[in-house]
Amino acid sequence: MPSYTAPIRDIQFVLHEMLRVSEQETPGYADLDADFTAAILEEAGKLSSAVLAPLNLSGDREGCQLDNGVVRTPKGFKAAFDQIREGGWTAIDVAEEFGGQGLPYLMHTAANEPMVSANMALNMYQGLTHGAYTAINIHGTNEQKARWLPKLGSCEWTGTMNLTEPHCGTDLGLMRTKAVPQEDGTYRISGQKIFISAGEHDMAENIVHLVLAKIPGGPEGIKGVSLFVVPKFLVNEDGSLGARNGVACGALEEKMGIHGNATCVMNYDEAEGYLLGEAHKGMRAMFTMMNEARLGVGLQGWAQSEAAYQNALAYAKDRLQGRAVTGAKNPDGPADPLIVHPDIRRSLMDQKSFNEAARAFTYWGAMLIDRSHKTGDAQAEAMISLLTPIIKGFLTDKGFEMCVQAQQVFGGHGYIEEWGMSQFVRDARIAMIYEGANGVQALDLVGRKLAAQGGKPMMTLIEEIKVFCRENADDADFARDFVEPLKSASKDMQQAAMFFMQSGMKEPDAALSGSTDFMHLMGHVCLGWTWARMARAAQAGLAAGTGDRAFYETKLATGRYYMARQLPATKMHLARIESGAAPVMALDADAF
Amino acid sequence: MPSYTAPIRDIQFVLHEMLRVSEQETPGYADLDADFTAAILEEAGKLSSAVLAPLNLSGDREGCQLDNGVVRTPKGFKAAFDQIREGGWTAIDVAEEFGGQGLPYLMHTAANEPMVSANMALNMYQGLTHGAYTAINIHGTNEQKARWLPKLGSCEWTGTMNLTEPHCGTDLGLMRTKAVPQEDGTYRISGQKIFISAGEHDMAENIVHLVLAKIPGGPEGIKGVSLFVVPKFLVNEDGSLGARNGVACGALEEKMGIHGNATCVMNYDEAEGYLLGEAHKGMRAMFTMMNEARLGVGLQGWAQSEAAYQNALAYAKDRLQGRAVTGAKNPDGPADPLIVHPDIRRSLMDQKSFNEAARAFTYWGAMLIDRSHKTGDAQAEAMISLLTPIIKGFLTDKGFEMCVQAQQVFGGHGYIEEWGMSQFVRDARIAMIYEGANGVQALDLVGRKLAAQGGKPMMTLIEEIKVFCRENADDADFARDFVEPLKSASKDMQQAAMFFMQSGMKEPDAALSGSTDFMHLMGHVCLGWTWARMARAAQAGLAAGTGDRAFYETKLATGRYYMARQLPATKMHLARIESGAAPVMALDADAF
Known part of the structure; x- marks a missing residue:
């Protein structure tokens, strides 16, 4: 059986030696000193190694079972989830007013890493709840926040996201699920959603579904989509659970993996729902x-x-x-x-x-x-x-x-x-x-993000890398091992971006034909830069002479490996990008 | 459910327009005219689409079951295997004297392709039998051939290969399975073999295991390994089946895929076996x-x-x-x-x-x-x-x-x-x-094949590509789209080979650190050259004006895509290779 140990020293290195979190001016960061974060990470690591990791393989093998509308999660999952809840792990960055610890999102991320490594399927139950918490926190009325957030923050209730329908995933404008307004201000939601992670299970007393649906008579397509809160059990004024709502799990998907997480077909049949944010602005709410x-x-x-x-x-x-x-x-x-x-x-x-x-x-x-x-x-x-x-x-x-x-x-x-x-x-x-899907990420990058604000964020990134290279050129070894490869890769990135700008105007297919390659090219530049920054931090650690020499030497050697063996990929991606649309788009669809 | 159609036109194009098989001087090739191969491929395609492909998903879902030493294959597998046998599909290149059709191995390969595409797990039962057939055909005595080959050729009996043991896979010198010689010239085989595909199943009346084992007192390590034939049921002089031999399936492995194929732990307990080829020359027999x-x-x-x-x-x-x-x-x-x-x-x-x-x-x-x-x-x-x-x-x-x-x-x-x-x-x-494993393939390529015969085969390959490029430089479009990229990639391959030769002598780690990259670099050159050859054939087809223009145009466009978008990978692999052993070997094992 595989085992897992949280790489606490590596995480601490990133937090304190590379990112220097406690020196940041962002509110809450000053409290993140090394002892404090170490204490959190050690506890998260223990829980992950001792409780979550041992359930990973058995959870995969056993999977989830649907029986008469009730979903049974794998043996041990509920007890482990109770431990996650009771340890306050779901509420690290939940606002204090809703019962959380109010720490930065970064700290949630760092504490979450070991739990995801140890048992991804189990951790998804809290991950999706976190998403629902955030959506309501940003878009909810005060009354909605008071009603839903404390229970979602603690994962006493869990959350879901309902976007996909059988005939539409990426293209949500084709959505058919309807939300019919009622006289009391609520809506009746009807339709079918698929691929709903944690849509139904036995680990929480209520499930709060966030559902995208169309209000009849609204704008066509994606502009007519609204976001609703649809609980499995209605909630009474006093916070107690009321009647079962008109939502049920119709089937479990048999998947390639994450068997421990219940991926549900959810059927909404005039389920009571509450508009979250503005009508027809559901996609904007999702984007935030x-x-x-x-x-x-x-x-x-x-x-x-x-x-x-x-x-x-x-x-x-x-x-x-x-x-x-x-x-x-x-x-x-x-x-x-x-x-x-x-x-x-x-x-x-x-x-x-x-x-x-x-x-x-x-x-x-x-x-x-x-x-x-x-x-x-x-x-x-x-x-x-x-x-x-x-x-x-x-x-x-x-x-x-x-x-x-x-x-x-x-x-x-x-x-x-x-x-x-x-x-x-x-x-x-x-x-x-x-x-x-990652193709959509690449499209988002090249089709939207690259050109955002006239390309300013991209130029800022390039400039920051340039400044870094300039400021770190003194040390000859460092310049040879890190700065030069980074410069060269960054130049490839600029050249690719330039190609898109020049060709994209007259031939949009040319940019999009290279979108996945650009995502990878830029990814390598970003990780190369990240390595250069980590290497600087490791050098500082060595210079200080207080830490573990072997640890820092290993960091440097690992960074050198990335620069020497991974960064050369940028040249391949650039060549592919510059070959343009012609090779990709040459064939008629019928010629395939 | 997925479907499958044999790409007969594409296969025929390779056989007759690129490879021009019927013009080859190799015995048996003259008979392979286009009508003949088309007839075979169409029948193989029909069987694959109508019978094998529909069992692929259900075979995966159902898997194999072990019950009291008996393995049950998925529903429909046996009937489908009977159709494969009855159609003579297992015996295309089996010698006529053993009941086969005596066609070239190439024809076996081409007819096999659709069956592998349609149902890999099911096809493995005949694939491994084919391997056992070949081993006995090359290394067996006339008596052994007469006894085993007709039934293996027809797949009335199936075959297996037994190499791996729990503690050794790649390093077979560590093998523990023993073969003790008996006075009657047979051996008693004892030990455990794992990962034995088709080790036990319900689709054939006998199973012929080829087993690597050590004869006590022989040379140490890999030089003391011999190859044995060990049938599930002993075979009487008259060819009828006799007593059950001392070999049994102890367990089925639960695998990531190929669920329809039974991957067995095989226990040999003084099983009767017959030496195949010379004692202690088992590895050489495997190599052939x-x-x-x-x-x-x-x-x-x-x-x-x-x-x-x-x-x-x-x-x-x-x-x-x-x-x-x-x-x-x-x-x-x-x-x-x-x-x-x-x-x-x-x-x-x-x-x-x-x-x-x-x-x-x-x-x-x-x-x-x-x-x-x-x-x-x-x-x-x-x-x-x-x-x-x-x-x-x-x-x-x-x-x-x-x-x-x-x-x-x-x-x-x-x-x-x-x-x-x-x-x-x-x-x-x-x-x-x-x-x-593919890392071992890369090691074999760089550590053995590249230097074989003083590098002559590699130089021949490079020379053949050079000649091709020289002879096909006239057509400007073809030169730009195919010849130039191929030349450039081939130069990368030569440069990498040169690097290995120069560094490999004094620092063997440098060559082996780049072995997987070289395998991929050379792979791209080989496929690039293959595309250039296919493109030439497609141009000839267009020039002849008799065939399907759209088909040839599509071939050319697809080839151009490979040259423009895949061949640039050679530069990345070369850069990685030339970074040498230092980045790869920098860390002590303890520093990881």
Whole structure:
């Protein structure tokens, strides 16, 4: 059975040595000193290793069962979820007025990482609830907040997001679910939603569905979509539960992975619902929480890769097979451990160098979200909007790829379910699909974010990288290992952006033909920059001479690996992008 | 449920327009005229679409069951296997003296493709039998051949390969299974083998296990391994079945995919076995059939990708979602089909351009095997040995990646098992692992094949590409679209090979750190060259003016896509390779 240990030292390094969180001016950050965050992370790590991880494999095997409208989650899930709730883990960044701890979103993200790594399917029950909490917190009336937020914050009730219908996912303008206004100000919701994670289960006494639907007579298409709160049980004035509402789980989907999470077909039959925010402005309401939701999915991608990597590493150290090409490393044993072989190391370094940069980049994103939300910093908001498709799309593409590599280290055993490596691959796969499939992320990046505000956020990013390169060119070794590769990759990114600007006007297909390649190109630049920043922090740690030398040396070596072996991908993506639309669009649909 | 149609026109194009099989001097090839191969392919296609494909999803869902030592295969498998047998599909290249049709291995490969695409798990039962047939045909005595080959050729009995043990897969020198010689010349085999595909099942009256084991007192390690024939039921002198032998299935593995194939733990308890070939020369015996076995696995990789692509294409034409960025293409419908979107096309073109080149390259490999086996052509043998790690390693890596892309086209539906896209991904995954994990293929390529005969086969390949480029430089368009990219990529390949030669002597880790990258670099060059050859054939077809213009134009456009969008990968792989061993080997094992 796979095991998991929270990489607390690595997380602390990002928080305090790279991001220097307690020095930030964002409200709440001054309290995040190293002792405080360490205490939180250690507790989250313990819960994850001791309680959540041991249920991952069994949850996958057992899955969820639907019986007469009631969904049974896998054995042990409810008790573990109780521990998550009771430990206050669901409410780290919930406002104090609603019973939470009121800490920054960054801290929620950092404490959440180990729980996602340990058991993604189980953690989704709180993850979606967090999304519903945020939506109501931003768009709800005071009365709505008072009614729903305390119970959602504590996960006493859980939440869902209902967007997809059988015939529409990405294109929500085709939506058919209806919301008919009633005289008392409520609505009657009718229609079918699919792919509803945690739509029905046995771990909470109520479920609060956020549902997109159309009010008859409203505008056509996407502009006529509104957002509603639709509880499983109606809630009385005194907060107690009332009658069962007209919503039920019609079926469970049989999926490739995340078996422990109930993916439901939800049928709404004149269910009572309450408008959240303005009528016909449902999509705008969804957008306001999109950066957070997508950051959470991006984290799933690399958090699975982190867990998979830990197990691949342990196996590579343990499994004896073959001899090192440079001479036996374990001469008294029957063979050397796998880790002596260069190609196994190449694979482990791919995983390690990706995971660590992905973490730091995501945490930086969470910091930008805090800055935007807590200080109204428009530049932070613009930057995180630009980076969100990278966090979601690139990090989940690569996270999945790294899970596959980790599985490969196990040889034939990787294909056998009892080792758990297949599950990491199968679970990580969904992160590339939901919350906007990665092709849609790439489209969002190239079609919308790149040109936002006349390209200002993109130019800011390029400028920040330039400034970094200029300010860190003194140290010759650092310049050679980090600054030069970063400069070169960043130049590729600029050249690609320029290509889009020039061709995009007259031939929009040319930009969109290169969208996925650009998302990856830019992703590598972002992680390369992140590594350069981490390497600087590691050098500072070494210079201070107080910390663990080996830790910092390892950081630097891992960073050098990323720069030498991953950043060259930018040239390939640039060449593909510059080949333009012609190769992609040459064939008529009938010619395929 | 996914569907499948054999791409007969594409296969015929490769056989007759690119490879010009009936003009080859290899014995048996003159008979392979277009009408003859079309008749075979059409029948194989019908069987695949109508009988095998409909059992793919149900076979995955149902899996195999072990009950009191007896393995039950999924519903319908036995009847379908009977049809495969009765149609003579297992015996296409079986010698006529053993009841087969005596056709070239290439024809077996081409007829096999649709069956692998349609139902990989089911097809493995005949695939492994074919391997056992080949091993006995090459290494058996006349008496052994007469006893085993007719029944294996017809698949009345099926075969297995027993190599792996719990503690050793790649490193077979660690093997513990023993073969104790008896006075009557037989051996008693005892030990445990794992991951034995088709080790036990209910579809044949006998199972012939080929088992690697050590004769006590023989040489240490890999040099002391011998190969044995161990039947499930002993066979009497008259050919009738005798007593049950001391071999039994102890457990079935629960796997990520190929659920319809029984992957068994096999326990040998003083089972009667017969030495095949010379004592202690078991590994050499395995090697003689390795090119074929690995070609078969390479085919699985892209044959799954072909099936996945067909379904992704159908979905992309059918599913209405969003509008084309250049204006509505389906203005009377509620939305445009997915295929109008450039990123969906990019994905479909990735898949299509890979599948078609992978097929042609594999068929060329099969032709080299025929040439080597039937004419003793040492150059053909050297070339296929060089290319085998590419066919097995590169084509399965990319085939899996393309299955993932095909799944992605389905959005959320791709994650739901009933659509079948998850199964293509899960089934294709094993091809990267078994028959030598792909890291081992890369090691074989760089550590052995590249330097074989002083590098002569590699130099021959480079020279052949050079000659091709020289002879096809006249047509300016062709030179720009095909020759120039191929030249550039081939130069990258030479530069990488040079790097290995120069650094490999003094620092073997440097070569092996780049082994997987080299396998991919060389894979792209091989497929690029294959596309250039196909493009020439398509131009000839156009010039002849007799065929289907649209078909040839599509071939050319698909080839241009591969050259423009896939070949640039060689630069990335070269940069990684040239970064050498330092980034990869920097960390002590303890520092990870």
